[in-house]
Amino acid sequence: MLTGYSIAILGGDARQLEVIRRLIELDATLHLIGFDQLDHGFTGAKQEALDDVDPKELDAMILPVPGTNLQGEIDTIFSNQSIQLTKEWLEQTPEHCLLFTGITNNYLTNLTQETNRTLIPLFDRNDVAIYNSIPTVEGTIMMAIQHTDFTIHSSTIFVLGLGRVGMSVARTFASLGAKVKVGARKSEDLARIHEMSLESFSIKDLKQHTHDCDILINTIPAQVVTAAVIQNMPNRTLIIDLASKPGGTDFRYAEKRGIKALLAPGLPGIVAPKTAGSILANVITQVLIEEIGERGNE
Known part of the structure; x- marks a missing residue:
């Protein structure tokens, strides 16, 4: 008490x-x-x-x-x-x-x-971040459905970062039938992605991979989704940036390219x-x- x-x-x-x-x-x-x-x-x-x-x-x-x-x-x-x-x-x-x-x-x-x-x-705290990843993932699924005209199943989805949120996002979208590719910097994270039976790549090579991206989900609070990365994306790509403000996406260039990019920090407080x-x-x-x-x- x-x-x-x-x-x-x-x-x-x-x-x-x-x-x-x-x-x-x-x-x-x-x-x-x-x-x-x-x-x-x-x-x-x-x-x-x-x-x-x-x-x-x-x-x-x-x-x-x-x-x-x-x-x-x-x-x-x-x-x-x-x-x-x-x-x-x-x-x-x-x-x-x-x-x-x-x-x-x-x-x-x-x-x-x-x-x-x-x-x-x-x-x-790890406990808060892990618990919070559950409503974050559900909110991300909601946004993906609302802002696309194709199913998550069979889509090619990029997840950037294998932190506490990134891991939950990658695992859940894979369970929904998506082809999930996960980008990370650390060698141990790349090994974990492989262990999860997902495709891994180094963040520094991101722009070489995004030509077939349907949805990109960023969890890294640094500018990683640059103009060079966005330039290589199909127009249909949806970017959902879960990082804290100002996010890790060049939103100005995404708009110029006609690619929908959504900054969505604090999803748990919005959806649940x-x-x-x-x-x-x-x-x-x-x-x-x-x-x-x-x-x-x-």
């Missing part, structure tokens, strides 16, 4: 609603910041502005999956209020205050280092916010309960 534990939830999307529900079940004291336009309230949680919350009382803060932008601003779909996380505000929190985010950036990393607060980027929120809630509550236990043993 989290009785007596004070937590601020700052902005976010529908995924945060599942986190809120789970924390209420565990009897935490919740401060909801950036939820004033939410259609329904939560019994046991207080909707407030950031200035109305006493940071000295907080044991933890939960940011949206994207965290902040490079100016420290936090997005929320449930309010028109501006939420800004500053050094002056954060350093008023207790030293044990944990700060959860999905991903981090230079602003957020530097801010927590300067204030000596513990930052927990949830998407850096309840499941994606439950994944976050499970990990956050696990970390909080473990942290309480450690503090109690000090």
